[in-house]
Amino acid sequence: MQGVGFRPFVFGLAQRHGLGGFVLNDGTGVVIEVEGAVSDLEAFAAALRDEAPSLARVDAIEVEPLTPSGERAFTIAASTAAGRTALIPPDTATCGDCLRELFDPGDRRHRYPFINCTQCGPRFTIVRSVPYDRPNTTMAGFPLCDECRSEYENPADRRFHAEPVCCPVCGPSLSLPLEQAVALLRGGGIVAVKGLGGWHLACSAANEDAVARLRARKHREDKPFALMTNEPELLAHIDAGERELLESRRRPIVLVPRRTGAPVAAAVAPGNPWLGVLLPYTPLHHLLLADFGGALVMTSGNRSDEPIAYDDEEARERLGGIADAFLGHDRPIHRRCEDSILRASFPIRRSRGFAPEALPLPVAAAQPVLAVGAELKSTFCLARRREAFLSPYLGDLDTELAYSAFRTDIELYLSMLGVVAATIAHDLHPEYLSTKWALEQDAALVGVQHHHAHAAACLAEHGETGPALALVFDGTGFGTDGTLWGGELLRCDLSEFERLAHLRPVPLPGGEAAIREPWRMAASYLELAGRPVPFERWTLVRESLHVNAPLSSGMGRLFDAAAALLGLRETVTFEGQAAVELELLAAQTAAEPYAWRFGDGAELIAAVHDDLAAGRPRPAIAAAFHETIATSAAAACAEAGGPDTVVLSGGTFQNLRLAASTRRNLEALGFRVLTHRLVPPNDGGISYGQAAIAAAG
Numbered sequence: 001m002q003g004v005g006f007r008p009f010v011f012g013l014a015q016r017h018g019l020g021g022f023v024l025n026d027g028t029g030v031v032i033e034v035e036g037a038v039s040d041l042e043a044f045a046a047a048l049r050d051e052a053p054s055l056a057r058v059d060a061i062e063v064e065p066l067t068p069s070g071e072r073a074f075t076i077a078a079s080t081a082a083g084r085t086a087l088i089p090p091d092t093a094t095c096g097d098c099l100r101e102l103f104d105p106g107d108r109r110h111r112y113p114f115i116n117c118t119q120c121g122p123r124f125t126i127v128r129s130v131p132y133d134r135p136n137t138t139m140a141g142f143p144l145c146d147e148c149r150s151e152y153e154n155p156a157d158r159r160f161h162a163e164p165v166c167c168p169v170c171g172p173s174l175s176l177p178l179e180q181a182v183a184l185l186r187g188g189g190i191v192a193v194k195g196l197g198g199w200h201l202a203c204s205a206a207n208e209d210a211v212a213r214l215r216a217r218k219h220r221e222d223k224p225f226a227l228m229t230n231e232p233e234l235l236a237h238i239d240a241g242e243r244e245l246l247e248s249r250r251r252p253i254v255l256v257p258r259r260t261g262a263p264v265a266a267a268v269a270p271g272n273p274w275l276g277v278l279l280p281y282t283p284l285h286h287l288l289l290a291d292f293g294g295a296l297v298m299t300s301g302n303r304s305d306e307p308i309a310y311d312d313e314e315a316r317e318r319l320g321g322i323a324d325a326f327l328g329h330d331r332p333i334h335r336r337c338e339d340s341i342l343r344a345s346f347p348i349r350r351s352r353g354f355a356p357e358a359l360p361l362p363v364a365a366a367q368p369v370l371a372v373g374a375e376l377k378s379t380f381c382l383a384r385r386r387e388a389f390l391s392p393y394l395g396d397l398d399t400e401l402a403y404s405a406f407r408t409d410i411e412l413y414l415s416m417l418g419v420v421a422a423t424i425a426h427d428l429h430p431e432y433l434s435t436k437w438a439l440e441q442d443a444a445l446v447g448v449q450h451h452h453a454h455a456a457a458c459l460a461e462h463g464e465t466g467p468a469l470a471l472v473f474d475g476t477g478f479g480t481d482g483t484l485w486g487g488e489l490l491r492c493d494l495s496e497f498e499r500l501a502h503l504r505p506v507p508l509p510g511g512e513a514a515i516r517e518p519w520r521m522a523a524s525y526l527e528l529a530g531r532p533v534p535f536e537r538w539t540l541v542r543e544s545l546h547v548n549a550p551l552s553s554g555m556g557r558l559f560d561a562a563a564a565l566l567g568l569r570e571t572v573t574f575e576g577q578a579a580v581e582l583e584l585l586a587a588q589t590a591a592e593p594y595a596w597r598f599g600d601g602a603e604l605i606a607a608v609h610d611d612l613a614a615g616r617p618r619p620a621i622a623a624a625f626h627e628t629i630a631t632s633a634a635a636a637c638a639e640a641g642g643p644d645t646v647v648l649s650g651g652t653f654q655n656l657r658l659a660a661s662t663r664r665n666l667e668a669l670g671f672r673v674l675t676h677r678l679v680p681p682n683d684g685g686i687s688y689g690q691a692a693i694a695a696a697g
């Protein structure tokens with residue numbers, strides 16, 4: 001890893017042991033030549049591994065004896081770019097030392113919004129090419145002043161070879177005085193703020209009008225906004241694990257349970273007891289929060305589901321109708337990278353702070369593989385030998401903006417790693433733009449079934465190849481029979497899969513419309529179940545069964561049907577919204593499962609209907625529904641007769657109650673259960689699964 005203070009560390013170590021020689025980055029890693037007494041060389045080698053700086057990752061040390069040349073001095077030599085495998089580190093939150101200087105009136109960087117050092121600051125998002133040296137970053141246009149240069153060149157300084165080092169004299173500056181931005185925010189205004197991997201839209205988190213205006217202008221109806229704060233415990237209940245995630249150098253958004261009476265506008269997360277909270281991660285954020293004196297909404301600078309705006313001109317164009325002012329600066333962002341989102345145990349979105357860190361692959365790719373992912377929550381993944389580089393989150397690929405981001409970012413990744421993709425892995429869905437793009441490329445193609453990719457992602461992140469059973473529950477994925485799948489029990493390894501059980505396919509009345517309008521799913525299921533349909537519109541919509549009603553076995557649709565039947569909502573504004581509300585309704589209510597064998601969803605909806613008609617409380621019905629899916633799925637695994645490992649994947653498993661209950665039931669039956677920890681269970685993890693399958697090819 002470059003730019004984490006490793007060369008300065010080596011320099012200091014060589015000095016301590018009185019060794020001569022040099023250290024340099026050659027693009028594949030660090031090369032060190034040292035000469036001196038044998039005992040000193042041995043002590044040096046041991047310390048290399050034991051005392052390495054915290055951000056550095058030492059994978060292997062290879063030693064080769066050379067003839068001494070009589071060199072007494074030790075130097076840091078210029079980098080070379082022989083290969084391009086040495087990685088750029090992820091962007092890292094402002095460190096404690098820099099934070100102290102930021103608020104120290106005596107420091108020459110007092111209140112300087114671009115303060116950084118070898119342990120913190122922008123990395124991935126400012127790097128134009130490897131090796132990671134200042135001329136290859138977007139800081140190239142800011143020549144160091146004398147003072148910064150002496151820090152940069154002084155091995156004893158904590159800014160020794162900190163590539164983005166700068167100060168008020170030589171570095172970037174803000175495009176708007178901070179006081180003006182703060183005054184606007186205090187007055188209920190919306191301010192676009194330039195971050196590390198793109199622009200945010202900010203407003204006061206407590207100001208109902210401001211948040212409502214942001215929602216209206218951003219065309220985002222219900223999806224929760226993230227909040228940036230220094231005091232997360234004022235807003236939410238935070239356990240030790242969540243606090244650790246919040247404070248980690250990756251600084252993700254963490255989903256935490258909202259405190260009742262938290263000073264947060266209702267419009268921040270309508271009807272949702274969870275809040276997405278993050279701590280400030282750039283010096284500019286720290287200054288903004290300190291001067292504003294409260295929590296800020298900090299949401300991606302885009303219209304709903306589009307990729308985040310990162311180029312200044314593009315931001316002014318796209319966000320001009322949303323923001324009242326722009327708090328920008330003149331340090332360009334080279335790569336788009338959205339905030340990451342975590343629930344305590346797994347990522348929902350793996351982006352800033354993680355990218356471009358490699359994920360392991362259980363089987364090495366013989367040739368570089370590019371896996372292009374799915375359509376919603378798009379990511380792609382580049383596999384090189386045993387390393388998989390999962391891209392940041394790109395949003396939904398169904399907009400022209402996202403599609404062009406997808407193409408641009410693939411080029412950036414290929415050039416960063418210096419590879420040409422020999423193999424391209426893609427989803428089987430013929431209408432996904434990622435599939436269409438793949439089919440146009442000049443490479444060997446590997447088509448991967450959607451749910452096989454989900455299962456493979458979970459296996460691969462645990463370093464396993466299977467065979468295993470896989471419960472893959474999600475909204476939609478293209479099946480090998482041309483219908484939509486999504487309530488699947490597979491037996492699979494990294495090369496093949498067998499579909500052992502699945503939900504019985506039901507017609508989606510009106511196709512896509514049935515996904516936006518869960519009441520249509522309730523109607524479709526009720527009709528199959530021979531129960532009355534309580535929705536008046538059904539008389540009209542029913543006609544679509546003859547015209548446009550693709551078949552789906554998606555678990556997401558069964559959750560939608562139950563949610564609509566329980567009166568939670570008839571239409572949704574984002575994917576999974578009804579299912580989330582069903583989980584909230586069930587909460588911790590205890591309930592026995594219905595007597596239901598995994599398969600015919602209509603029978604389960606009939607049971608829900610009959611309970612409701614009998615006047616059973618809705619939370620108990622929602623709880624019974626969850627328990628039924630969990631126990632019946634575990635029973636289906638037991639019937640499969642092995643193997644004894646089960647992976648759980650697919651967006652539906654973001655439902656904590658369902659995941660926990662399914663795990664409990666499976667473990668009671670003697671199964672070993674694997675769930676996601678490194679990649680999202682949702683479609684953001686698909687490209688990694690495709691890459692694992694193509695690599696194992």
Ligand code: ZN
Nearest residue numbers: 095098117120
């Ligand atoms: Zn620092």
Ligand code: ZN
Nearest residue numbers: 145148167170
């Ligand atoms: Zn300077």
Ligand code: FE
Nearest residue numbers: 474476477683
């Ligand atoms: Fe999926």
